[in-house]
Amino acid sequence: MNEAGLELTVTDVKQFAYCPRIPYFQYVLPVRSKKPYPMKRGRDVQAAVEALERRRGFLRYGGIEGTRRSGVRLRSGRLGLI
Numbered sequence: 001m002n003e004a005g006l007e008l009t010v011t012d013v014k015q016f017a018y019c020p021r022i023p024y025f026q027y028v029l030p031v032r033s034k035k036p037y038p039m040k041r042g043r044d045v046q047a048a049v050e051a052l053e054r055r056r057g058f059l060r061y062g063g064i065e066g067t068r069r070s071g072v073r074l075r076s077g078r079l080g081l082i
Contacts, residue, residue: 007075009082 015022025031
């Protein structure tokens with residue numbers, strides 16, 4: 001966490017650069033908006049791709065053994081970003 005006790009995602013920074021009101025509405029005035037169909041569809045497709053990736057072995061990628069991790073959240077205390 002940064003000095004203000006706030007952790008931002010990289011997406012928050014990107015959205016702030018595009019339109020500063022987006023993170024304001026998300027954090028200061030939490031406005032719940034209905035997710036459009038393309039967002040729902042994108043999440044479904046991503047879930048299907050991740051399910052297929054879990055079944056794949058490492059030989060396809062040229063490796064013999066190892067550990068694959070997905071959905072790992074990375075955090076930088078220095079930058080205050082997740």
